[in-house]
Each structure stands twice: as structure tokens, then as C-alpha cells.
Amino acid sequence: MATKTNPIQFIQQVRAEVAKVVWPTRREVILTTIMVFIMAALAATFFSLVDIVINFGLHQLIGAK
Numbered sequence: 001m002a003t004k005t006n007p008i009q010f011i012q013q014v015r016a017e018v019a020k021v022v023w024p025t026r027r028e029v030i031l032t033t034i035m036v037f038i039m040a041a042l043a044a045t046f047f048s049l050v051d052i053v054i055n056f057g058l059h060q061l062i063g064a065k
Contacts, residue, residue: 005013024032
């Protein structure tokens, strides 16, 4: 079972752990955000094209217009 620490010790430990965090630079955040948007657009385009091809194939198979 974990031992209890008083609130002051807890806050000190939290601040010590937060101080160890390496925060990304503004440039890194902007570049990774742009990359995420580009990858999302590429994935959306790919799945849209796959959907169109499957839809066309099913309409040809079933003979519906």
C-alpha cells in the first residue's frame, strides 16, 4: 500500500517532475501540426478514392444505375 505524503511534498514532487519535461519549440509544434493536417488530407483522399472504386465496382456487379 502506498504511503501518504502531505500536500506540500506532493506539490514539490509534481513541480520537480514538470521541470524535467522537455517542451517542444514553437517551430516544432507548427511543423508537426502541418504534417498532421497533410497526413489527414492524404488519408481522406485515399479512402475517398477507395470508396469511389468500390462503389463503382458494386454498381457494375449488381447492374444498378
